[in-house]
Amino acid sequence: MSLTGKLLIGQQTIPGDREIIQGINPATDALLEPAYAGGSAEHVEQACALAWAAFDRYRETALEARAEFIETIAHEIEALGDELIDRAMAETGLPRPRLLGERGRTCQQLRLFARTVRAGEWLDVRVDSAQPQRQPLPRSDLRQRQIALGPVAVFGASNFPLAFSVAGGDTASALAAGCPVIVKAHGAHPGTSELVGRAVARAVKACGLPEGVFSLLYGSGREVGIALVSDPRIKAVGFTGSRSGGLALIKAAQARPEPIPVYAEMSSINPVLLFPAALRNRSQALAEGFVSSLTLGAGQFCTNPGLVIALKGPALDTFIGAAAELIQRSPAQTMLTPGIFNAYESSVNALAENPRARLAAVGQRGTAPNQGQAHIFVADAADFLADHALQAEAFGAASLVVQCAGHEEVREVLEHLEGQLTATLHLDDEDLDQARSLLPTLERKAGRLLVNGWPTGVEVCDAMVHGGPFPATSDPRTTSVGTAAIQRFLRPVCYQDFPDALLPTALKQANPLALRRLLDGQREA
């Protein structure tokens, strides 16, 4: 399949007429063909009109039909074969095994949402039967279900060109909820985006759905991005990226005559706590696990362990020494884009120049463009508490070890942190009481807590929370990974005293979807 370099508005490929977006191979700085001319407000208008026209029909598709559509997307992505992997490698500098794994994850994610759609629990059907004889007033028949919010704008991430991009978690969960999706492609991987976007469009066609269920736009955040978020037909936004990018979208969404929710996953430094016994008993193994998690994918994970917290002392010194040795041997890695590489360089330079932090180790020099070196810094807790800049995210393989004078200072450091996606505890049996005493703080600070693991793996499943208090995300009530993500795109509607013939299928008295309803206060078996 040859790339067209065009926008995809429903089933139409349409040339853009604004500034060019072009993929760059970060390993060589070479430009990748084709060029993608950006879209304009007029293209946003066309995509929104189609999405709006599709909405009422798409949101009422039968569960089985919707699930099959989502599975068809997975199938179409797999059918792209090596072309997709090769293009994604060229555009991102990520190695083949990682992208093969990410494709697998993306397709499994789609299939998991198909399963979720079929199970129908997301409809959250509640029935309170009429009580015509009730005194002093009769009770009406009341039935509730969830319906889709409306068309959703999705802004893909740079760091997961498949799993968090065109057909990633936001798109999958919005489609599962019954929302048409308009994706603004990330400029870092336009070709990968086109391949996946056309796969989605083929699935729309194959399943006989209205074409407006999916569109893919290219363009600038200022023009296309803000126009999308401001369009009255868009009812929610999914975003993964920088704090400044997320905040700009939130501002636009709040400025609308009808404000809408923005689910922005932004920044997190993912504190890792090393408890005393664990640190004493296995500092070498902890250092190995830490450096391996820190350097995975050049550190370009939302859940990268950017902060280590432990008690100052010989055990921590041993850990830092072991980690420093591993870091010094770690090769530089190609980062996703020249922009990300430059931002990473600025972040580590700022830390290096900060008198409150000390550079403990730096990885090997790069031998090609855009190769980031791993870094470890060390600071005392008092300095960390005194300087907010030390908890800024350095997107890449950099981490700061904070040395605390005692357990209460550990708590103080944790309370001082902004909201996080994850918090990790490394502990042995003797550490349990100390860990338990910090749990209330950790639960308030993060969406996911891990024991004796590393945060960089994010399983796509029912129980995952990839979310957390601001600024980790804009909405801690939600997750952007896992099946609970579907709830972001739903709202409840109540039907009072409806004749059965007028009720939606999910609410009909005979319960044709065999849902376990909340019926008169009891959950059906």
Added chain:
Amino acid sequence: MSLTGKLLIGQQTIPGDREIIQGINPATDALLEPAYAGGSAEHVEQACALAWAAFDRYRETALEARAEFIETIAHEIEALGDELIDRAMAETGLPRPRLLGERGRTCQQLRLFARTVRAGEWLDVRVDSAQPQRQPLPRSDLRQRQIALGPVAVFGASNFPLAFSVAGGDTASALAAGCPVIVKAHGAHPGTSELVGRAVARAVKACGLPEGVFSLLYGSGREVGIALVSDPRIKAVGFTGSRSGGLALIKAAQARPEPIPVYAEMSSINPVLLFPAALRNRSQALAEGFVSSLTLGAGQFCTNPGLVIALKGPALDTFIGAAAELIQRSPAQTMLTPGIFNAYESSVNALAENPRARLAAVGQRGTAPNQGQAHIFVADAADFLADHALQAEAFGAASLVVQCAGHEEVREVLEHLEGQLTATLHLDDEDLDQARSLLPTLERKAGRLLVNGWPTGVEVCDAMVHGGPFPATSDPRTTSVGTAAIQRFLRPVCYQDFPDALLPTALKQANPLALRRLLDGQREA
């Protein structure tokens, strides 16, 4: 019990030091003792500090203990006896039977949330078991539960001095979720607020809970209200009131370093559609039902039927004639406050002066202060579509009948509406197809759809939705009445590879709370 006129901060009664708030009997314009000196930012600080200190403990109370606390509040409110009803009558002008009913509703609402707490479904427990042998990577053990967001600020409504005020739906659902609550009392019923607030505080004490679980402040919206919403320890806001008041709180909540959700229930005109056959077959009965709903409680319901939509013609003329006759005979009714009465007068005067609307009937003149007269206006659909002012809420017993030239104009009027709490359909069998064709529009516009009823009754139950798209509320994903309201004050946390000893009770392997978990993709029986 004698009223103190003081703030209630935890278990302490503390005198305010700002501008006086004093109840007014709207039936006589007489001032009611005592005077309540408003609180300052310092009082907000004290209440927030106590709430924060209480939060970690309160949010982990056992389900049974929390349910008993909420039931104790109901018991303490009932134990106030006639003193509460008498004071509420004096402060609001509402008649005794209405307030007796509202007290019953308030206590039933608390008991329903106690039942919801015990059932534990709100914990939404999800478990994905470890798969250590999985290829290519093992899966961790992942468990998710919901925890409380944090202390919640509640702004009571004027029109339901019990059910939507100090211990109303927002407070009940926040306490059920595990959130401490700080109420800013509505200035229209300070004595009623004190009585109920002290009942809640007695329940806190009787149940041995930390005192910060509940505080009650008096004061100005500008000083106390904004300080509350801006305090970093407050994590969500519940509000019922005017659009301008709600928008001011939302603005303050968005301007915080950490923005927080505001659940504001603001304005709605609650369209009522009269379909042709129903209108032809029973215009007199419809007129009676309509006027009865319109004038209930002097029209001071969020769900008051402020808009009637039907096809122009003899049947509608008959309906309007019958309704006009009933309105002309309807006595004026004391409104809640002089301010609300004056605002209502302004709204109906603006409609009377609007050349696009025609006054069809006005109720009897008042014979005492602050008595509002019912009004019906009529406009053609083309005029309604041309003038946005015609869909402004007139809070009180005023309604506008919009006459449409045909079915497509009905649809156009509906599509033109802002978001609503309710939409009502009056239909006979012959009308079903027309009604069905409008359902997608109605579902997009309103949180609750009714057939052949009137929207003013809002049942407190599992299936109720008292919510809807902006500006009916600030968050259409939620309801402020019914058990689903608890979800507004929760967020998910995931626990990865936790030793059983460190897991919260709800997530322990043995499932000691006997919850129906989502276990490895299957709902437990």
